[in-house]
Amino acid sequence: MKKIVLFLMLSISLAAQRVEFVKLDQNIKDKRGLAKSLTLIDNRTDKTIGTIANKKETAEIKFEDENLEKHFGNWFLNDNKKTGNTDFIIMLEKIKIYDEQNENKDYPFAKLKLKISSFIKRNDRYYFIGRFDNVIVSNPKLTPHPQRFLASQISDIITEFIKLSYSNTTLGILVPENEINNYNAYLDKNYKAFNNPELKDGVYTDFKSFSNQEPNAEYSVKKNKKGRVTNLMHNGIDSSYSEMYCYVDGGKAYKLTPVGFDEMKKDNKGFYIYTSRVNLFTSAKTSGIMIGAILGGIPGALIGAAIESGANPPNGAIHGIGYRSSQESNVYIDSLTGAYVFTK
Template structure:
């Protein structure tokens, strides 16, 4: 009788645990590069991804086989072996957790993975995904399925970004991959120099390696606002660049203009408002002179705003700014969790 009771308990426990399989179904075909090999290095300390609840059932989110094998099969399914390039994906973290409330729960997906081009001298960094996504059961009842789809989308975006990326000149050895971010960051010139080169920087890599576009001269309008860069007869709006340095001061181009870039012991950051990074279509913020706006973060820029529109300047000062870091491995913003929320 006791054995029967234990069997019933075990059966009930197994029935209450379900699995949502990560279906790597999106196309990851590369139209630009041909690869000789694709290797996945899984350096996660914990191979378990996590679980969420669906009614009274615990649902585990998992790969069909194992992460490395499934990711390789997915890649090779869309990219037959050919060419000379050796592509490597370093899997650093995948974690799913759930914050349960009385009537709903919020699930969080954390992913960090990077890609490298393997050459004779070692591994050259290409791209990275270091992201956090949340899903609420109030809008998505079946959390596990939504998280599995988000995970597939994250890896798909990483690979597609990888195909477009330029390999870094700096190299790390295989035994240094676990610490690559620290090693590569220490080699970036932008963190080491005290005197910045005036000019425009077309992308994040040229900015962090401190290599401005040759031949370009920055021009301002009659109110002192930077509007474009000129190289002979070529005139390019400043909004088309990632960043620029003017009179020794670095600025980050954002949707509504540009803001000053600051540096501390942690890295580079800007002080910006949510409305400036993610302006709404009906925003009263304006665009001026070649697509550059009057909503700018430095003291000099605020003076320029006043010269253009006092109301816009007053509105900007009334909104609290937040420190937002710049990721040296993607050029993207690292947003704090409370970004844009009222304090």
């Protein structure tokens, strides 16, 4: 009798587990016809994506075709019958799906951590284009099947990231082939804002100028009697906040958000602001992804919780994917793109 009960319990347990596949089959045609090839470098230290629970069901998330290097090559050729002269490299650095319980919550949230970057390769030299590095949150109380939602987000983000990489410019700084697996540390040597002992006061109109510590002399900020910034001035005339990436006053940097200016503090990981998605997101998309033609530090560029739209809203809000969580944490500023990088 005990054997029968044990068998039934095991059968129920197995029946409650299933696999949710990530399908990389959307169109990745290079409309400009510049791409010659698309090569994947899978640098994940752990190839398993993860398992999350949904009510009484546990689902493991896997790629439908786990031979990713071969799949990416075939995927590109299937959608690009006419090719150009440029070799594109996609580096997959991390994909993890997991359950994590936020503070002051009595149930876990399903989350996706995804980090992916892109390069152009020429004569054994790599040129950085951009990257997506973020955590996407799914609230199981609002999303009936979080495993499906997050699996679909992996497919959507990778697809759109590849298509954006075709059309965006590089930083113009080469990475030698023997440094490609250490590209971040190699490129961060040029990050003057982080490496210099002091920040230059002034207004920075994009992340690139902030990174290079080149404030725009045509802009200034106006303060009230309490010392709060009330206006952005361009050659003495009121201007839209959307023209400003951040400003530095007294050696401290401040970033505009929908709830006001937040100080950009610094630790050994980089610059960050302490905030939440609900404070930054102008809207949260439950499917798909907001796309703009911005990668690699173009003015106003933010590849944050989503890839932001080209025009920054005047209050510094960004479009986002997933649940607008109120969880506060250090939200980092990507050292190469100026993007918001959520960690929780």
